Amino acid sequence: MTAEPLEHFLDRHEQLTAPFPASLPLVLRRVHESDLPELQRLDAEVFQEVAYPGFLLRQLYDMYAEHFLVLDDGTGRLRGYVLAGTTALGRDSWILGLGVTHDRRRNGLGRELMTAVLDRLRRAGIEQVRLTVEPTNRAAILLYRSLGFDPEEPDGGLRPDYFGPGMHRRILRLDLTRGR
Ligand SMILES: CC(C)(COP(=O)(O)OP(=O)(O)OC[C@H]1O[C@@H](n2cnc3c(N)ncnc32)[C@H](O)[C@@H]1OP(=O)(O)O)[C@@H](O)C(=O)NCCC(=O)NCCS
Structure with missing residues (x-):
């Protein structure tokens, strides 16, 4: 993995090209509005009958884009995501989604997504x-x-x-x- 902590890269560039042990280098970055259709496809692939409906993903993006990270394989496909929702007044949060596509599992990506979002929550003062x-x-x-x-x-x-x-x-x- 990267020698420098992931969040330092995310701070400076909002995205990171990490040498993930997979055929294509994956980019871990914040989700963009234009990702929403592909994100919905990914969520349905990973979670099937318990996937979020598209309208809810849209609104989760509207509320929590700060803590919504995706793995982009550079071909227009997303291979994983993590989403954390935070409370407006408290210092509380929930992980609302974490998924990696079947073909990329057991490569440390779930851990990378979680570590990155936990670092962001910590730096936002979430307790x-x-x-x-x-x-x-x-x-x-x-x-x-x-x-x-x-x-x-x-x-x-x-x-x-x-x-x-x-x-x-x-x-x-x-x-x-x-x-x-
Ligand atoms: C859970 C999930 C995100 C893990 O992603 P991943 O990229 O495969 O996980 P990692 O490679 O980072 O593995 C991290 C740790 O998770 C555990 N783990 C992951 N897959 C495992 C498996 N099939 N069997 C046992 N342990 C496993 C291990 O402790 C592993 O650490 P190790 O590699 O040092 O043994 C992935 O399996 C997934 O998307 N599952 C379907 C969606 C889901 O269940 N999401 C969570 C909802 S709460």
Whole structure:
């Protein structure tokens, strides 16, 4: 990965060409309005029946573009994204989306996306970040746990029917003030 922390590049140039271990160099950058159709395609590819409807992605972009990062492969295709939503008055935030296309998984990209957005949240003065994850989503849970997320008690973070009947979720939380 880059010798210099990712966020230093993002600060100076708003984008970074990183030597990701894939056939094409991917650019990690903030989302642009013109990305929205491709972002919707990517979200549908990764999340299928639980993908965001296009109108909601549009409004999430309107509200949270600061914390909306994509992986651009340079051919017009996006290969991953992460989105964090922040509260207006508090110092709270939620990861609202994280996905990498199948063909690019297990290359450290999910971790790069998360690390980049967590750095941005920290620098914006956000104090905690939470997320929901399917209790059976081992890959995502291992990634989040390795980044320092812990279950939000009670019940080890398990929230039955959180998104409706049968749609259980686990809530994980990271204290962003640790180590400040
Ligand atoms: C979760 C997801 C974003 C991970 O992206 P990725 O680029 O493959 O992840 P990384 O290569 O950065 O892996 C980071 C860590 O995640 C864990 N991990 C990722 N994929 C894993 C798998 N298939 N099995 C076990 N652990 C896995 C490992 O701890 C890994 O660290 P390691 O490589 O040191 O072992 C990706 O699998 C994805 O898009 N899944 C579908 C969408 C989704 O579930 N999003 C999260 C919703 S809460």
